[in-house]
Amino acid sequence: MHSELLSPAEMAEADRLAIAAGPLDGYGLMRRAGEAVAALVLARYPGATRVHVLCGPGNNGGDGYIVARLLQESGADVALWVSGEPRAGSDAALAAADCPLERRPLPAFAAEPGSLVVDALYGAGLSKPLSGDAAKAVQIVTELGLPVVAIDLPSGVSGESGAILGSAFRAATTVTFARKKPGHLLLPGREQCGEIVLADIGIGDDIIARIAPRTFENGPALWLETFPVPAVDAHKYRRGHTSVFSGGPSATGAARLSALAAARSGAGAVTVLSPANAMQVNAAHLTSIMLHKAETVADLGAFLTDRRPSSFVLGPGFGVGEKARDFALALLGAGQGQDAGIEGLVLDADGITSFRDEPETLFQAARRSGAPALVMTPHEGEFGRLFPDIANDKALSKLAKARAAAARANAVIVYKGADTVIAAPDGRAAINSNGAPWLATAGSGDVLAGIIAGLLAQGMPAFEAACAGVWIHAEAGSRFGPGLIAEDLPFAMVPVLHELVKGAMAVR
Incomplete structure (x- = not known):
């Protein structure tokens, strides 16, 4: 193809x-x-x-x-x-x-x-x-x-x-x-x-x-050569460690959906980072997913030093505000002047909206030398909050808008929708074409963020990880069909992943 x-x-x-x-x-x-x-x-x-x-x-x-x-x-x-x-x-x-x-x-x-x-x-x-x-x-x-x-x-x-x-x-x-x-x-x-x-x-x-x-139709031909296949001697941390920030006690489900998706996509270890008041709620619902308290930036710093996670998801169910901004900026600064080993941050939902009044603060952090890769996954409304002038420019196509946003933010932009566009800061862009209306269900985007983070944790480059995540997410939803809810998606990914791993091994 x-x-x-x-x-x-x-x-x-x-x-x-x-x-x-x-x-x-x-x-x-x-x-x-x-x-x-x-x-x-x-x-x-x-x-x-x-x-x-x-x-x-x-x-x-x-x-x-x-x-x-x-x-x-x-x-x-x-x-x-x-x-x-x-x-x-x-x-x-x-x-x-x-x-x-x-x-x-x-x-x-x-x-x-x-x-x-x-x-x-x-x-x-x-x-x-x-x-x-x-x-x-x-x-x-x-x-x-x-x-x-x-x-x-x-x-x-x-x-x-x-x-x-x-x-x-x-x-x-x-x-x-x-x-x-x-x-x-x-x-x-x-x-x-x-x-x-x-x-x-x-x-x-x-x-x-x-x-x-510099524009592509999204599909395995675009990124299969970089798709992660674990080595024979792999152990869980060699397969990457993804961490997902949880919201408060009444808003923990979105983070757990992201965490499960990251695990399904191949991350060897996944941790939910929870505020103290949500620890019991999260503990009651997690089995293979680990749990760690992260109330403050200091807590996050200690976790980085101790566990050295590879990728993060921040936003699903987290809440909008200063805490989200502080965590995001701390992570984007963590790779500077030290071997932090962070492959990337996936900023979704509340994580994006938290920067609506000061987007340039986020963009500057992402531009700094040594910053981890930033992937943002906005839907139409979230895109408009962070890039209002680009969103309102009627002369620009969705493809052109995603490219302009990626260049401005120095981030991979996953501009979601039935025709999701993935754009990189270097000008590459891909248009997804295998989406399905069944994906229009609450929690679907949380799963997507987790898939991308799981692939990032395994060392897949940010643009390719975002493209693969979007395609896998859509393919799983299309194959499952009517009746799909977000909880189904991580398991629906399994046959898709089997085929991709087999294909990736064949091209190496």
Whole structure:
């Protein structure tokens, strides 16, 4: 699986580099694209009474002219509708010249039940709202409930952001080329794409490597080589020690969910750090998870010296305020000038909100030389509390917002949602695509924080640990399905982890 995602500008550069390298010229690549779409239409819709091909004036329309010609040559009943003429001398103009079908003006577009639509109007490069005749065509197709095969991206969906520009086709299948685009995975565009088919048109991996994309689809191909597999002679502390801060006596469950998830993800030892007044409550519910009192920063310092934990979770059920800030800043300062051995801090929920009035204090601590890695896991509201200007910038996609926040905070940002984006300070970012609505349940985020911390404790780099944690969490939830509650997730991870360990061992 190719995990790289290409922005529309990067895709244009990939086309240019491929054409320069040969042997295919631009029209050759366009023919390959049209052939891939035509083959899919013939294979999947043999019963379509008629195929309406809608062509725009650019390269997407050029692909459409080739599709229309090939379908007609195969015996299909094809109607060709065009919006604007291709630029003279362009590859699209060559495709139009080679297409013998009658060109009907898009303003006159009409279709009938039982027909199929091939959307070749605009694709991934659209930058302004779909309007006029194109928007009318979307309305007609939608009202008739016709299946749509979109070329590259459904027209009206931004390839950069996944935003719907005005209106957009809802495709049954989207055929794209070389690599997926961010708009295929970011909401709401993802819901418009249907099944996404990636077609090889002759743009090789060497071309993609020259572009060096920094955006990826999250999945094992991205991080499996760094996934922790215990050595034969491993003991519990060699497998990493995760510590999770607990809230008060009436708010201990979230920390225990995180702790159990950290243990399931492979951390050899897990400790719940509890205030004195919650020790008995926590003790009554913990078995393999250890328990330690941590009322003050001094208590935390003594614990660091004595037990040398590898990673921490701070936030789930903890409470908002000065105590959370003090603990977080103490941990981010613990790696300076000494071999503290802390791999990272996962800041979630109340831990994030505690810095809403002084975020720069947190960011400065994370920027200091020698500070442990900081991973933050905000949902929409928490993101807005810490990064209000970024959150309110309507010009930025979710991907761009996560990247900007990661750079500002010097942290890995897990911007949660149905299209979770994971971004690193160095500009790398991944979009998750295996989420499920069953994960929208109380405590689910606490489990995610624990998984990430458990992977950090085992030495997985912060960006890769966050990506793996998000994917494992989503995969477990998807497989479990209806009826899922947060307590189910740590156990639902087990078959997923079995497969990942087996895969990690195979690639080493």
